[in-house]
Amino acid sequence: MSPLTENEKAQRPLDVLEAAEFLKIGRSTMFKLITSGEVKAKKVGRQWRVTIEALNEYLNKSDN
Secondary structure: OOOOOOHHHHOEEEOOHHHHHHHOOHHHHHHHHHHHHOOOOEEOOOEEEEEEEEEHHHHHHHHH
């Protein structure tokens, strides 16, 4: 199996804790960003999943 491309890495879903660590924020703050719609996320069963692409969109939106 070959290593993931950059595009595939950006599409790989992260759980809430991984996403929070990526942004260097707390888990509860990450939940607030998700539930407010500031960060795009999908609910899979009872858990939220966030892509790195969605986190980068949030960061780029915050910079403006």
